[in-house]
Amino acid sequence: MRMLLTSVAMSLMLFAGIPVSDHATAVAWYERFFGRPASFQATDTESVWELAENRWVYVVENPHNAGHSMQTILVDDLDGIVAEITERGIRPEKRETYDNGARKAIYRDPDGNEIGYGYAPQSG
Template sequence: MTLDLFAGIPVTDYPAALKWYERLLGSPPTFIASDTEAVWELAEHRYVYVEQRPEHAGHAMHTIFIEDLDTRVAQIAERGIDPAQQETYSNGVRKTTYRDPDGNEIGFGGAPL
């Protein structure tokens, strides 16, 4: 059975969010679903999307696990976005969290070094 995951991020200002997420994710959206919704495919059958829904903006919390956390964080910094928080859990797993202009949290996690 194939599963698709669509993780939604409600935003107040779609055009501003579109630009911010392009910088965070390093590419334009995979496709534009509507005038107020953009979708990025992060891996096969795994998507994140932003949608203008001001009444819900600021409450998303997503973590994306990747192989090379340090490289990803450095690439995001080169695009002008600094992390809001960096932490290492007791088991050595690391997480770097970013907050979009609405306060939605997008984290990137990685295995211990």
């Protein structure tokens, strides 16, 4: 089945999950990565960070699927975000620049999940 997006106005929300092998270890790393404690703890093994209104990232203990997540968060000031994360002791594993001017800094959590920050230039 193919889904087409239309121009119908709709409220967009995001709840993106990252499976981890050990909840406590992941929470400590993501607190450093995001620069703050989780917004709330949903369960004993699931913690949630609200990145913007109606846009959340959560880590959940799920050892069987740990290390297989890929997330990219787009921001206006990629260099500023990377500098802040570096000050907290986490460095990007890799940086990418694409032909259209988009850029991305890729990080890996203790399980190997990829979480990146990216910048995409606005057209027009």
